[in-house]
Amino acid sequence: MLQAKYKKKLDDLLAVCHKNLRKVNDDLIIRAFEMSVEAHKHDLRSSGEPYFGHPFEVAMVVAKEIALDDVTVASALLHDVVEDTEIEIDGIRREFGDTIAEIVDGATKISNIFESHEITQAENYRKLLLSMVNDIRVMIVKFADRLHNMRTLEYLPAEKQQRIAKETLDIYAPFAHRFGLAKIKWELEDLAFKHLHRSEYEEISHSLNAKRREREHYIRKFIVPIENRLRQEGLQFTIEGRPKHFYSIYNKMMKRNKPFDEIYDMFAVRVILDTEENNACFTVYGIVSEIYKPIPERFKNYISIPKKNGYQSLHTTVVGPEGKMVEVQIRTRQMHEIAERGVAAHWYYKENGSQAPLDRELENWINWVREMFDQKQGEDVSPKELIESFKLNLYQDEIYVFTPKGDLKILPKNATAIDFAFEIHSDVGFHTIGAKVNGRIVPLNTILRSGDQVEIITSKKQKPNRDWDKFAITHKAKAHIRRYFKEEERRLAEQGREVWEKKARKAKLHINDDELTKFVHTRRFDNLTAFFLAIQMEQIDVDIVIAEIMDAGKSALPEQRPEETGSLFNKFVDTARSITSGISIFGTKGDLLYNYAKCCNPIPGDDIIGYVTTGEGIKIHRRSCRNMQSMLNNGEERIVHVEWPDATSSDYIAGIRISGEDRKGLLTEVTDAISNYDNTNIRSVNISTKDTMFDGQFVVYVRNIEHLNGIIERLRRVRNVSKVERFDE
Ligand code: MN
Secondary structure (H helix, E strand, C coil), rough: CCHHHHHHHHHHHHHHHHHHHHCCCCCHHHHHHHHHHCCCCCCEECCCEECCCHHHHHHHHHHHHHCCHHHHHHHHHCCHHHCCCCCCHHHHHHCCCHHHHHHHHHHHHHHHHHHHCCHHHHHHHHHHHHHHHHCCCHHHHHHHHHHHHHHHHHHHHHHHHHHHHHHHHHHHHHHHHHHHCHHHHHHHHHHHHHHHHHHHHHHHHHHHHHCCCHHHHHHHHHHHHHHHHHHHCCCCEEECCCCCCCHHHHHHHHHHHCCCHHHHCCEEEEEEEEECHHHHHHHHHHHHHHHECCCHCEEEEECCCCCCCCCCCCEEEHHHHHHHEEEEEEEEEEHHHHHHHHHHHHHHHHHHCCCHHHHHHHHHHHHHHHHHHHHHHHCCCHHHHHHHHHHHHCCCCCEEEEECCCCCEEECCCCCCCCCCHHHHHHHHHEEEEEEECEEEEEEEEEECCCCCCEEEEEECCCCCCHHHHHHHCHHHHHHHHHHHHHHHHHHHHHHHHHHHHHHHHHHCCCHHHHHHHHHHHHHCCCCCHHHHHHHHCCCCCHHHCCCCCCCHHHHHCCCCCCHHHHHHHHHHHHHHHCCCCCEEEEEECCCCEECCCCCCCCCCCCCCEECCCCEEEEEEEECCHHHHHHHHCCCEEEECCCCCCCCCCCCCEEEEEEEEECCCHCCCCCCCCHHHHCCCEEEEEEEEEECCEEEEEEEEEEEHHHHHHHHHHHCCCEEEEEEEECCC
8 A cells, every 4th residue: 555645646647647648557657656666665865855756756757748658657667676676677577568678677777878988888888779769768768867867966976966967968968859859958958057067057047037027028029919910810829938048058158258148139939830731830930021020041941851850940030129139930839849859759649640751750760870870790880980970970960962853861060972872872872983062073072061962973883992981971871881891802702712722622732611710810810701802812822822731731730820920929928927927727726737829829817718738738728719619619628727826916918009100299199198097007119110100019017908908998099090909919
């Protein structure tokens, strides 16, 4: 039985649900409510109040301010249950089914992801964004959760306030914008602004209050003649002064470097029409223009060309009484819903059926996010690039360009002709030989601008060029170009394999793929594909390779690498091992004979295993060694557990290879980057520059693998550095 105070809350929530949602499963809400009360009964919030107040308020936001459906409300009630109480996700699944369990699970995980949007987390980030696209309700719960946390931020320690406010501004607000949740976005921004710039916030708030009467009076005067005319036309409408949010005023003040008074002489009014006729908006535009003189260059038609998040409206700026500028926004009720509640409203209309155009827009939106993240497995896009491309698309504006037939294409700012080509169709992209912008032939790397008319010239014979990847910026174009070259390499490697097999047969060389793989590893090829590709590209001479293998005799395939592997590396490995005191086998440091495998060169700190060989004692391999599988195939009993001794006060040493385009000051910057990262000590440096290329090998002291990875991540951010890797061969 619920206590009286909870009964009241439950009634409130149900009432709000029935008011705002089309259908409500009372039983579902009640059960979620009861489980949440029970699960959180011993917890308190930072404010000292019972914890349940939080999920309850989050559910209220979802029911009232976003108003999607009852499933989201139930999920909101349960959103912290798994994270903060004993109940597991399976418990929720049993009780409420898969959908709610997925939403709760997604919302739980997404917090962690957003909190650490480190580059190394990109893969998780991608998975989550995908799951969130599959069910946008994950994000809706998350936005509501964040909104309530921001509303109650003052109970947290100051430092935490700053971090959360900043994260809200950096991540949640732009996301909310993408989801079209304008109201939520504004409130998030204003709340974050309040905590990050308290005095500026108070100044604006004070100034707005001081001028409220004056402003309301003016708006009244401006609106009356419009209201009269609209009524004469028999239109149903609402007209209101539009509140500006604090953060945008602040941004304007900063951008234009002007005081409040000069920014806020701009008034804004909104007309919302209760009709489904989009054309009525243009009628109203005409009427407003008759009453007040419009400023033509400020007219924006987002009805014919909606923003990518689905926003539609007409914007016009007119000269009002006393010569003051007033911005008027004109939209239908449905456009208004979408403007305020974005994807949630889309969802609503979609469920309502019969709204085909909206379906299509929602679909476009979902495709947009999907395209961004949904690449095939194994495709060669680094997490860093992925995040950058996502940020680009999340934060930057869009441009509107046209095909010769006048079809509109929306691209991110700074998109080039090649992006446009792939936007039209991958086939067009692949066969592009040139582009015309506004009738003039331009290079393919030309950056397009809104309003450009772009024509792509194609030829059946044309093939993608490797340079394209450098100036394509959309994920779509980049993915196609990279996939093409991957495919191309695979094809050439196939041909290379045929060449190889033919010659090997002729020479009567019998060698299977495993053996050949071992051999190509000694030649610094990552795998057979790379080896066959080199054959086809005539980078290596097959006859010589065959002769070499025949010479060595198959059984004695060289495990050791050729001498030129670099004496620095050998020296490095020796030193690395000498600073530890051997390894322990079966947990004891016995007198067993062991040595280090040359295929993977383990160094202290690596995760290792021992492999019992015949005659050579135990070989120490890295657990990630590429020969691991074949060792396992030879019998699991031959693998033994080995360990490095406990780390002493002395650190381990590790090698890092850095390459990139040389420039003045690069070495200093790289060295600084290393030593400033957690006070890392550098043991030795070996640099070579060839033409304009920089190639450096650094040996550093690290405490563990995380430390090493941290340094590597840091180095990747140094300008002009194109490759950073741990050096192990
Ligand atoms: Mn929460």
